[in-house]
Amino acid sequence: MELDDMKHAWAELALRQDGIEQLLKADQRDRGMDRARTTLRWSLAGAGIELLAWIVGTALAASFWVHERHTTHWLLMGLLLHAYGIAGIWACATDLLLLTRIYLFDAPVLVLQRRLAQLRRFRVVSTLALGLPWWLLWVLATFVLARALTGADLYLAAPGWFWISLAFGAVAVGASVWLARRVAATPQRAPFWQRIIDDLSGRNLKRAAREMDALARFGAD
């Protein structure tokens, strides 16, 4: 049998498959449409709130180091948090931009699937780049917050604790990646943990790279 002969088999099969006629029943279709609108609203609202939070956080970090610019350790901590905030704004804005390129799903299949793969790869990289540093940043954020809210200088009061916490954070960065790679092969029950482990272990990044390669091959043949 040739592929052309299969056209006849396909036409017959298509006629016999009426299992999803429910699709066209008005109430179900309307529910689907309504859900689409609600999802759109929540996606846009969520992305807007996230971007706003990054901007506010960055502005607070900037005002902190400007105010404390005469003390070296506060200036450095404030600048680091400011840089982190700018990275967060950039990541959030890029994510939004990539989302708007795919949102309507009406681009040619190869183009849209490539954009989707780019978005997935960007999310994996940005989640790692913004998430892992928190093993260190929480120390800076705590010290800066205490200074901003109470005026206390925890760094001068306990410099040893500050450096030990940073050293612990640096070890924890490596340990969390190592642990994720160890447990990556075991399926997790909660999708949330599965995603975190796949991100940390590099599985999601490899998956995204494979997908980009497959799309490139399909387009280049």
Next chain:
Amino acid sequence: MDILLTTEADRPRQQAFVELLDAHRGIVRKIAMLYAGNRDEREDLAQEIAAQLWRSFARFDPVRAKFSTWMYRVALNVAISHARRRAETGHTDPLEDWHLDSVADGTANDEPDPRLLELRRFIGQLDALNRALVLLYLEDRSYAEIAEVLGLSTTNVATKLNRIKHTLRKQLTQSEPTGA
């Protein structure tokens, strides 16, 4: 009861959309059949496609593309994304129960059509992108339209289809008993 949160201004657009969807319902049905595993999943995928079509409909421009071309693009993009999510959760054979569902519908013969089995086996081997290509071919779409839907050149479409035909022919030759 109309549970759509539509304004008066939306109604003509909604009506136009529903009429076009009704006229081209076969496209959604066939794509859902190719990319989902069982009846429940097919219904979910079909709903997802219909919802995405509605979301995208505001930007549909009949001057730039035929409705069917636009619909194939949106529906295939949704279905391929669905297939990718499915593969990530360890499901690998989305076509496992074509025949069983046909029997359950009371629309199939007791004996499965060998051509259908062959078609199912063949499509089941293809990845999501090549499956889209073969679907459009089986739907008798022109090479130009296939190229427009997939974002390939017409030459590329022809090359790929020839390669697929060649592979199929080779497989069938190998599976035939020698001396028969």
